[in-house]
Amino acid sequence: MLDLIVTNVRTHYDETLFNLGVENKNIKFMSSGWEPSKEVIDGNGGIILPPFIEMHNHADTFKVGERYEQNHKGTIEEGIKIWDKVKKELDEKSLEKQMSEMINTFIANGVFHARVMIDVSAPELRALFVLTKLKKSYEQFINLEIVAFPQLGLNEEWKRTNMEEALKFGADYASAVPHLENSEKEEKESINYCFRTAEKLKKGVHIFCDENDDQNSASIQKVLECQKRYEKIPVTVSHLNALHYYSKEVSEMILDSLKELNINVVSCPLVNSVTIGKKERAMPVGRGVTRVKEMFAKDINICTAHDDIKTPFYPYGNGNMLQAAYVMAHLAQLTTVKELAKLIDSITYHGANAMGIEGYGLIKNMRADFLLFSQKNVYDLLTAHSRPEMIYKDGMEISGQLPSLQRY
Numbered sequence: 001m002l003d004l005i006v007t008n009v010r011t012h013y014d015e016t017l018f019n020l021g022v023e024n025k026n027i028k029f030m031s032s033g034w035e036p037s038k039e040v041i042d043g044n045g046g047i048i049l050p051p052f053i054e055m056h057n058h059a060d061t062f063k064v065g066e067r068y069e070q071n072h073k074g075t076i077e078e079g080i081k082i083w084d085k086v087k088k089e090l091d092e093k094s095l096e097k098q099m100s101e102m103i104n105t106f107i108a109n110g111v112f113h114a115r116v117m118i119d120v121s122a123p124e125l126r127a128l129f130v131l132t133k134l135k136k137s138y139e140q141f142i143n144l145e146i147v148a149f150p151q152l153g154l155n156e157e158w159k160r161t162n163m164e165e166a167l168k169f170g171a172d173y174a175s176a177v178p179h180l181e182n183s184e185k186e187e188k189e190s191i192n193y194c195f196r197t198a199e200k201l202k203k204g205v206h207i208f209c210d211e212n213d214d215q216n217s218a219s220i221q222k223v224l225e226c227q228k229r230y231e232k233i234p235v236t237v238s239h240l241n242a243l244h245y246y247s248k249e250v251s252e253m254i255l256d257s258l259k260e261l262n263i264n265v266v267s268c269p270l271v272n273s274v275t276i277g278k279k280e281r282a283m284p285v286g287r288g289v290t291r292v293k294e295m296f297a298k299d300i301n302i303c304t305a306h307d308d309i310k311t312p313f314y315p316y317g318n319g320n321m322l323q324a325a326y327v328m329a330h331l332a333q334l335t336t337v338k339e340l341a342k343l344i345d346s347i348t349y350h351g352a353n354a355m356g357i358e359g360y361g362l363i364k365n366m367r368a369d370f371l372l373f374s375q376k377n378v379y380d381l382l383t384a385h386s387r388p389e390m391i392y393k394d395g396m397e398i399s400g401q402l403p404s405l406q407r408y
């Protein structure tokens with residue numbers, strides 16, 4: 001006998017209704033078939049999705065924007081200044097509280113896998129120590145990957161020492177912010193250092209790249225050169241906003257290389273739609289996303305991420321991945337059924353590719369982790385961008401028993 005059967009559901013890319021049978025925490029079948037089951041849920045024609053994957057989110061700044069000084073200029077530069085003061089004030093207790101809340105927010109929104117950033121440009125690596133503890137205690141609910149993110153760059157010895165210490169302590173990815181370095185030499189060296197260190201410590205690379213609307217910002221070219229030398233290292237680049245401003249020939253060449261070198265891309269429509277174009281108030285103001293349509297067309301593994309949640313950089317956000325996708329649909333001008341299927345892939349399957357998650361997806365014999373929605377097509381799903389009606393982990397409904405309820 002099955003443990004659970006969910007009837008009358010459809011995927012986000014196909015209208016065909018099917019039943020999904022669960023046995024021993026795994027998907028036994030997805031078809032018109034039926035078997036007796038201990039529990040039956042009528043999906044009522046709604047969409048079923050695998051759990052969401054958030055590929056870029058900052059754990060140490062989570063909701064810090066609510067409690068400290070406001071970013072009146074709304075620029076990334078002002079956000080960095082405020083954050084640099086605030087991070088020294090956050091003690092272990094407050095970090096544990098805010099990061100537990102972040103994790104619970106993810107789970108409540110159906111995010112079971114997340115890549116989170118910790119700023120390692122701090123005198124102490126307190127936030128990292130707290131997060132590695134939480135990662136362990138929540139592992140049955142959520143799979144967290146940690147990026148050691150150097151907000152102030154990698155241009156001084158102590159910053160590089162912190163990066164290595166963070167990676168040795170448990171961070172999974174080395175990072176860099178080459179477009180924020182002081183010179184081209186530093187920019188290049190930060191990328192080289194990031195790859196070199198990742199190789200030495202057997203980690204991945206996740207670089208914040210060209211998060212501006214400067215057509216001369218081309219850190220991505222240097223990342224591509226590096227990746228050719230370190231081809232075994234898994235690489236993700238976030239942002240790539242400047243790519244929008246390059247000539248057609250240059251951008252085509254970059255897109256082809258991203259595909260050829262299997263580089264994952266993350267675009268963050270929420271925060272970047274309000275920060276890009278702010279510095280000198282250039283007109284026209286950039287849209288805040290990279291060349292999403294073109295990446296979809298070339299089958300590049302691009303992910304849509306929520307990024308900041310009420311931080312000194314971005315005053316909004318609630319961890320709802322469909323909200324990020326809805327905003328992305330507008331900024332990247334995505335309207336066709338085919339594009340929206342890819343858009344949903346960018347908050348699900350593409351993240352799984354980037355994180356290398358085994359057993360993920362609505363596929364026979366994979367883990368019975370899934371989200372149920374009442375909307376019957378992808379347009380309504382995005383328009384409503386509501387939380388999942390039901391959240392299943394290992395075939396068990398967890399919506400009503402989130403760990404947050406025990407912790408607070």
Ligand SMILES: [Zn+2]
Pocket residue numbers: 056057058307308
């Ligand atoms: Zn970010």
